[in-house]
Amino acid sequence: MCHNISMYTIEKSRVLVDKTKNGKERPWKDRKISSVGYYELMHILEFKKAERVKECGNILEFRADEDSGHLKLFKAWFCKSRLCSLCNWRRAMKHSVQTKKIVTEVVRRKPKARWLFLTLTVRNVWNGEELNKSLSEMARGFRKMVQYKKVVKNLIGFMRATEVTVNPVDNSYNQHLHVLLCVENTYFKNTENYISQKQWTGFWKRAMKLDYDPVVHVQTIKPKNKRKSDMQSAINESAKYPVKDTDFKTGNEERDLQVVQDLEEGLRQKRLISYGGLLKEVHKELNLDDVEDGDLIHTDDDEEEVSENAYSIIAYWNWERRNYFINSIDNN
Ligand SMILES: [Zn+2]
Known part of the structure; x- marks a missing residue:
């Protein structure tokens, strides 16, 4: 029966x-x-x-x-857990759609603005506690850096996203920030306004109080790209999952457990995505909810x-x- x-x-x-x-x-x-x-x-x-x-x-x-x-x-x-693949897939989709909407609106209001894609890194860390501390310092350092006179002068707004990668060779973690920056077109006018890669590195070093030169990468997003827009790839880059789940699916259970333990501790109570300036205002005006804690349906x-x-x-x-x-x- x-x-x-x-x-x-x-x-x-x-x-x-x-x-x-x-x-x-x-x-x-x-x-x-x-x-x-x-x-x-x-x-x-x-x-x-x-x-x-x-x-x-x-x-x-x-x-x-x-x-x-x-x-x-x-x-x-x-479940909305940071390392959940189902939730991260939904969040990445939502983040990408939201960022596209915000960027479209900012471009409409500020058609002459230029866009940069900035990657800010610090040295690798070795465990969850260090990761958690480092992510706090980076958030603080970033807030400080965007208040520097030369940055403020041209900055219209930004969107920053945190990513953590695992080095499978030495088992260390690298935490970095992907930042989409919107600047006035005067940024490219002269050295009074333009910030070179070397200067960005110096600013990040100073804001983070580092005793070494951090790896900083800055890329200009071309305004009219014939191929699929650079803007889209910059958005995709910053809307990636904060952590790749393959990093804790190596097949070595002991290792996977350690990585999950460290990432859980490292990411605890961390805001991984944030907006500033006009991007933040537009996010609010468009009534978009919180990607990290909002509705994933x-x-x-x-x-x-x-x-x-x-x-x-x-x-x-x-x-x-x-x-x-x-x-x-x-x-x-
Ligand atoms: Zn989930």
Whole structure:
């Protein structure tokens, strides 16, 4: 009897397929599998929030368009953990869409403004405690640096995002800031205004009170690029995941546990994305919510509206079969 029921259920269920309107399949299954891997490490480490990670995205309710069959996520619960692959995928999408909206509006208001992409680094650290301390210092240093006279003179606004990479050779961590800077076009006028790479390095060194020359990279975003815009690649670069989950999926469990432990400690209570100046104002005016703590359902990666007579589809994570299945609600 039981056997029959389960056979029936399998027959009536099918694998979730969720495609964007361009036909690209959304990676629900892969992201969830990755999130489960993270949960397993958190569980071994006895983190309290492991149970929350386990629940992340287990039930997904979509609205399906009657005509196109196109799905739009309607209801789900996400753990919002910093290292969760499912959440990071949603956040990166949302961050990219938000930044594009903000940049478009800033360009509309300040059509002559120029854009720079700045990467600020410091020396690698070796554990979670050092990472946490270093990230605080970098946030402080950055706030200080953007108040320097020569920077203030031309700065219209910025968006900064933090990234942490793991060095697989010596197991150290490198934390750096990706900053999209919007400056007045006078910035390029003369040496009174222009800040060379060497000067940026000097400013960062001074703001961070470093006794060595940090690696600083500055790149001008070309205003009219014939190829796909430089601006888009700068946005993509700053909207990447703060941490790559492959960094703690090396296959060496002892090592993976250490990395998760360090990153959890290092990123604890850290704001990884922030806006300043006109970008901050526009973020507020456009009423965009917080990428890090906001809603991860409406990421707006696909602006297409679902028609009024949409119906509901619910996908469940199947732990044994490691995939999402839709239980058909057809009557026949
Ligand atoms: Zn999650």
